[in-house]
Amino acid sequence: MRSLWIVMIPVMMLLFGGCSANKEYKYFNQNLDEEKVVTEVSDEEYEAEKRYEWKIQPGDRLEIRVFNQSASSVGGQMTSILDQSLTYMNRSGVDGMLVPPDGKIHIPLIGTVAVEGLTETKAAQRLTQEYKKYLRNPFVSVKILNQRLLVLGEVGSPGVVPVNSGTMTLFEALAMTGDLTDDAMRTNILIIRGDLRHPQVRKVDLTDMRKLRVASLILRPNDIVYVQPRNMKAIMKEMVEMGSYFNFLNTIMSPFLTYQAIDQGYNIGIVPGNSGN
Missing domain, CATH: 3.10.560.10 (Outer membrane lipoprotein wza domain like)
Structure with missing residues (x-):
């Protein structure tokens, strides 16, 4: 009976330990x-x-492209301008203009413009209106890159x-x-x-x-x-972690279980080296 409890105790520890490990093993649990x-x-x-639609926030990186339709261009072709001035590269290799904490970006020709809280479409419309002060037929596209x-x-x-x-x-x-x-x-x-x-x-x-x-x-x-x-x-993980414990327990218990088996053998008349006569 005692040997049964000795075996059951670590099993119960494993089950309860698995329940506890579940709480720690899962996020937001x-x-x-x-x-x-x-x-x-x-x-x-x-x-x-x-x-x-996502609204621009500080920390976002924007790709801003500005085009202008020249009256002399064939078929009303749009000419790209200022692209090189609006392209930046951060440490992670993501290009675009960083929106600072105040939510205002500074771009050539039109100066500082507040874009925080605007969608890509609304930001493009606002920049287009600003560029109309200096260009005849501007077209602006805004894309959030990150x-x-x-x-x-x-x-x-x-x-x-x-x-x-x-x-x-x-x-x-x-x-x-x-x-x-x-x-x-x-x-x-x-x-x-x-x-x-x-x-x-x-x-x-x-x-x-x-x-x-x-x-x-x-x-x-x-x-x-x-x-x-x-x-x-989580339970399987707990079993792996307790593997060394079971190995240690087996090493400790083997002499005790062997002695108990021999002791029981004496009690019923089965003695090593004795045929029972």
């Missing part, structure tokens, strides 16, 4: 208010998300995913990061959005079509997608 987690999005919200989101957890290649068209679907993000691993929890994918002090958390179940129909799979720049691992992965 503790103190998550399930009542505030969004699992359903109304049709109106979904339509608004499809039309969503839009991205993060995909973490149980995917093939977690990391930063560039967003080139304003928004991206969850399936596109997963495809770009190597799809889900075998250890991924497909029923509980988290999307963290907004201010990290007061984030909005969404939960997506990829295994249930009924739930997908009422969810929103549209991602915005700066979203964090977290694919949680299955509970069994």
